Amino acid sequence: MTVKLGDRLKAGDYLQLNERVVHWEKFAVQPTRVLLYHKPTGEVVTRRDPEGRPVVFTQLPSLTTARWIAVGRLDINTSGLLLVTNNGELANRLMHPSTEVEREYAVRILGDVPDTTLEKLKQGVELEDGLAKFNAIHFFGGEGANKWYHVIVSEGRNRLVRRLWESQEVVVSRLMRVRYGPVVLPERLKACTFYELTDKELDLLFEFAGLERSEPVAASPQPEPKRSKPKR
Numbered sequence: 001m002t003v004k005l006g007d008r009l010k011a012g013d014y015l016q017l018n019e020r021v022v023h024w025e026k027f028a029v030q031p032t033r034v035l036l037y038h039k040p041t042g043e044v045v046t047r048r049d050p051e052g053r054p055v056v057f058t059q060l061p062s063l064t065t066a067r068w069i070a071v072g073r074l075d076i077n078t079s080g081l082l083l084v085t086n087n088g089e090l091a092n093r094l095m096h097p098s099t100e101v102e103r104e105y106a107v108r109i110l111g112d113v114p115d116t117t118l119e120k121l122k123q124g125v126e127l128e129d130g131l132a133k134f135n136a137i138h139f140f141g142g143e144g145a146n147k148w149y150h151v152i153v154s155e156g157r158n159r160l161v162r163r164l165w166e167s168q169e170v171v172v173s174r175l176m177r178v179r180y181g182p183v184v185l186p187e188r189l190k191a192c193t194f195y196e197l198t199d200k201e202l203d204l205l206f207e208f209a210g211l212e213r214s215e216p217v218a219a220s221p222q223p224e225p226k227r228s229k230p231k232r
Contacts, residue, residue, distance in 0.1 A: 030066055032087040032202060036183060039082045040191040045073045059192060060084060071095055071180065072156045080177035081185040093209040094181065100154040104179035105161050107149045110171040117168050125167045129157060132164055182208050
């Protein structure tokens with residue numbers, strides 16, 4: 001039959017234009033996908049790097065009609081949880097300053113930190129781009145000169161966690177993001193590997209972001225971690 005204005009294509013329909021078959025399905029609305037990528041130190045969160053450093057997007061599976069969007073960034077020396085999605089609206093909602101999504105980091109520092117310094121970091125420190133603070137600081141032990149803390153911030157300012165510690169002359173020797181909002185870095189997820197959220201997990205993330213999920217539902221992804229193929 002000849003299509004006319006207002007007709008809608010449905011799954012299984014065959015479309016031909018000027019005697020050429022059009023594979024229209026790939027241009028239809030794509031189901032939302034969200035990956036949890038364990039970024040190692042040394043990789044940059046960009047599509048191309050003029051210095052030739054490895055980039056995270058070459059480690060991810062290819063998409064047919066969309067592209068992966070990073071939810072926030074991690075600097076080259078920070079490892080840990082990086083969320084990526086093909087849904088721009090979801091990414092924007094999770095990154096928007098008004099949402100104030102909590103980010104939790106594991107921090108290894110050199111030496112002991114006085115309680116007065118920790119309290120100051122929670123009360124607020126004036127940085128070059130304004131007042132900043134940790135929402136919470138938890139001591140996680142350590143041996144010798146190295147001590148571990150978990151800190152929580154609700155902002156995505158560049159290098160915020162490092163700059164807060166450095167403002168008090170505290171040396172950060174390792175920094176890893178372990179949580180973004182309700183999403184926690186799985187313990188079994190090794191560096192340079194990713195895990196794809198299941199359909200039920202996506203529903204919870206949409207609910208957290210205050211968005212309604214009205215879209216095609218993808219087949220449930222494999223719940224086990226997947227090792228990406230380095231392209232360096």
